[in-house]
Amino acid sequence: MSFQKIAIIGLGLLGGSIGLDLRSRGFAVFGVSSREQTCQRAVALGVANEASINLSSMAAADVVFICTPLGSIESIAQKLVPHLSPDTILTDVGSVKTPIVQPVSSVWPNFVGGHPMAGTAESGIEAAVPDLFVGRPYVLTPTAQTPVAAVAKVEEIVRSLGAKVYRCGPEEHDRAVAWISHLPLMTSATLVAACAKEGDRDIIKLAQHLASSGFRDTSRVGGGNPELGVMVAKYNRMSLLRSLSTYRDCLDEFISDIEAEDWPGLEQKLKLTQEARRSYNLSN
């Protein structure tokens, strides 16, 4: 591998962590942030060799990672295009892929959608850490039109981060993450919203005091960043609605068993649940 130049646009937790790792693997990293202060921190923290608030020097980059929030990926790609040299490969880290891959590929065919399944509770460049992606799934979502060489190049870089690479189509990705990421977010938020409907203040005060690890864990993702929740609902709306509809049907079945005092039926469901959960990769 020759000495390669990587540009990272958006220097938050993900962009910053990618920068730290790629620099330590010998890549030259050029960072872009909309905030001058973030650029200075990026260089100081070792996230990037250089950083700037403008996109004009992108022609030198072999690969550009767009690590901005979901809502701005498409517009950043459009602004980038005039600055790219024809061979530049573009990739992103957005958590929904179909509504990104289609428009971005149409303005820049050399685009490979990506989604690292990694993160921490923190955000921003100060939260960037080395080896964030080691052992974590990193999904690439090429389409039939994506140049094979571009996919291979992005995969090579992602492997160098220590991630486990999965390839699938954008639609398959979005359906899978609707189940394991976006549905949990909504059902977890619904739990907190439902508790807040308890009309007796003494009961809810008591519940707040008694809340233990079960409530803490089940409500965690629902208590996260509201903007992020809206973004995934907006971008992955159809898959999320399908998952939510199935969830509601299953909820009705649990309620029916309890209403009917069908304890063998409920136990059977809970046994299947206990068993099914073991099939998930829960070490991530």
Add this chain to the structure above:
Amino acid sequence: MSFQKIAIIGLGLLGGSIGLDLRSRGFAVFGVSSREQTCQRAVALGVANEASINLSSMAAADVVFICTPLGSIESIAQKLVPHLSPDTILTDVGSVKTPIVQPVSSVWPNFVGGHPMAGTAESGIEAAVPDLFVGRPYVLTPTAQTPVAAVAKVEEIVRSLGAKVYRCGPEEHDRAVAWISHLPLMTSATLVAACAKEGDRDIIKLAQHLASSGFRDTSRVGGGNPELGVMVAKYNRMSLLRSLSTYRDCLDEFISDIEAEDWPGLEQKLKLTQEARRSYNLSN
């Protein structure tokens, strides 16, 4: 406090941990288990000074903790009665209180319902650990008929475990834990059950690979012991059904916002959720 004799019936995680702590605080602990081997382990592990498979020596106990599963507390209490001296105080650690407190109080008025909000993922006497209750909520559920001296005595012992004592009626307890313990269990189980309904095997395989901390935490309590899940549904049926019904209404509201693409509405809900979650004691 004079040298007091405590009996513990049921030497699992909770009974065993209570025994370890009470012995270290200078109480004489007599353990009872239905299995001879558990009795031997209880003495070897320092959970009890003595242990036996029969209830006949209970007359010497000042306080008896019933630490068996929810389904056997009432029948154990009935078997105990002939062996108790008139002043003996009975308490339990069952996670639902109304269906325990009423029948047990009627056979033994000197009964104080209790529920420590503590546990680990493990069970059985080998899982017993010292200081399991330190800083944890421990609810006592006296009724208007419960002798005041009995409540004071149980509270004194529970405080010696380091727990934070809360007092409320059995019905208030059951409504509060329906929200923060039994509802999360069912909605978490429903999440796993819903994912299992995905008809495309490739999608669900991918989802299983990509599952990360969000799915792990949100599905955890739903993947637990099926017998325990059935037991809480059975014993706390009415409160759980009320909570589930409210949950379903809230779920429908989230779904409506997403269907209608009402993103300000969804964001408002998620902001309220994020805010409301902060009112819960999440350090337990």
